[in-house]
Amino acid sequence: MFVLVVGGGKVGYYLTRELSESGHEVVLMEKDRGRADQIADEIGSIVVAKDGCEGSALADAGANRADVVAAVTGDDEDNLVICQMAKHHFAVPKTIARVNNPKNEPLFKHLGVDELISPTRMILGSIEQDIPVHELLHLAPLSHEFELVEAQLTVESPAVGRTLLQLQLPSGCSVVALVRDEIAQAVGPDTVFRAGDKVIAAGRAECEPALHGMLIGALPVA
Amino acid sequence: MKAVIVGCGRVGGFLASALDATGHDVIIIDLLTRAFDRLPATFGGEAVRADGTDEEALRRAGADGADFFLALTEGDNRNIMAAQLAREAFGIGTVYAKVNDPMRAQAYAELGIGTVCRTTMMVDALLGAMKLPSGSEPSVRPGADHDHAPIGTAAATGHGEA
Numbered sequence: 001m002f003v004l005v006v007g008g009g010k011v012g013y014y015l016t017r018e019l020s021e022s023g024h025e026v027v028l029m030e031k032d033r034g035r036a037d038q039i040a041d042e043i044g045s046i047v048v049a050k051d052g053c054e055g056s057a058l059a060d061a062g063a064n065r066a067d068v069v070a071a072v073t074g075d076d077e078d079n080l081v082i083c084q085m086a087k088h089h090f091a092v093p094k095t096i097a098r099v100n101n102p103k104n105e106p107l108f109k110h111l112g113v114d115e116l117i118s119p120t121r122m123i124l125g126s127i128e129q130d131i132p133v134h135e136l137l138h139l140a141p142l143s144h145e146f147e148l149v150e151a152q153l154t155v156e157s158p159a160v161g162r163t164l165l166q167l168q169l170p171s172g173c174s175v176v177a178l179v180r181d182e183i184a185q186a187v188g189p190d191t192v193f194r195a196g197d198k199v200i201a202a203g204r205a206e207c208e209p210a211l212h213g214m215l216i217g218a219l220p221v222a
Numbered sequence: 223m224k225a226v227i228v229g230c231g232r233v234g235g236f237l238a239s240a241l242d243a244t245g246h247d248v249i250i251i252d253l254l255t256r257a258f259d260r261l262p263a264t265f266g267g268e269a270v271r272a273d274g275t276d277e278e279a280l281r282r283a284g285a286d287g288a289d290f291f292l293a294l295t296e297g298d299n300r301n302i303m304a305a306q307l308a309r310e311a312f313g314i315g316t317v318y319a320k321v322n323d324p325m326r327a328q329a330y331a332e333l334g335i336g337t338v339c340r341t342t343m344m345v346d347a348l349l350g351a352m353k354l355p356s357g358s359e360p361s362v363r364p365g366a367d368h369d370h371a372p373i374g375t376a377a378a379t380g381h382g383e384a
Contacts, residue, residue, distance in 0.1 A: 081303070084330075
């Protein structure tokens with residue numbers, strides 16, 4: 001497989017090295033001559049010191065016979081143009097763009113880029129997954145000292161199997177809604193909580209330990 | 223008519239004041255407030271500090287419903303991306319991007335974005351001034367018909383691979 005990598009930053013450098021080590025034909029384009037020379041010293045003469053956004057430079061690097069073009073510069077607009085030039089001018093079968101601003105993803109997809117890699121989105125996804133489920137998640141401050149929080153109920157939660165009325169929430173906080181099977185619903189005094197429910201509550205900061213105790217379990221002793 | 227101009231350099235700033243002076247609604251956008259110093263004191267349009275390649279920023283700046291969109295920053299790719307946002311996300315009919323690389327200018331004209339290429343424009347002007355025949359490359363290319371055919375569809379790629 002012949003892969004044309006555009007952008008000799010860290011991503012482009014390691015990508016080129018890995019591809020080359022696994023036996024693919026690779027050419028790396030890096031417009032900064034100093035950086036290009038430095039990479040060439042390390043991984044050999046597969047570096048073209050030209051701007052991959054320029055049509056003529058893409059042609060020189062062999063874009064017309066590339067199976068894949070991977071645009072991995074740090075600038076979204078450059079990555080978009082590289083992929084579009086590759087696709088529409090050189091008929092490259094597969095184009096991959098690094099997208100730094102996740103909001104650009106729909107536009108890039110719409111404009112025909114085949115694969116999007118968004119480091120921002122990946123890290124975001126990973127952080128969201130790592131938020132411990134047995135903690136209160138702060139959704140938004142409503143006003144000074146008053147916050148909207150979310151709790152994911154597990155089988156260990158004291159609230160499971162009980163109604164809102166039985167929970168006897170302290171004054172200063174209230175359960176606003178719950179999300180069950182992806183559907184948000186209102187909570188009445190006789191709603192019975194189940195494991196897996198996401199409970200949305202609003203309350204003053206000093207009620208948080210009580211809310212935590214009822215919805216998640218007693219706070220662990222540090 | 224309502225015109226949005228991205229990039230308040232010499233061309234963007236001068237065009238903004240010319241359009242404003244002839245009674246059009248002008249919104250000019252630049253990343254640097256300092257760039258707006260180029261606008262005359264009489265400028266009556268809106269000068270907004272924003273990133274012209276950011277859809278949300280364009281919306282906040284008031285790009286919705288514009289008749290013209292002109293991307294005139296110093297970066298070919300920024301202009302191309304802004305112009306494509308204008309066309310695809312805002313459905314603006316007349317969209318031009320300044321693209322100084324002649325090959326990219328041609329490629330994007332085929333993809334439906336109007337392009338203005340300063341390189342070929344100046345070369346032609348200088349050749350003309352020397353009374354020599356000008357090059358064959360046009361410096362202003364209207365985009366393919368403004369039917370908002372999304373790029374990537376058969377109609378658009380048919381052009382692109384010609």
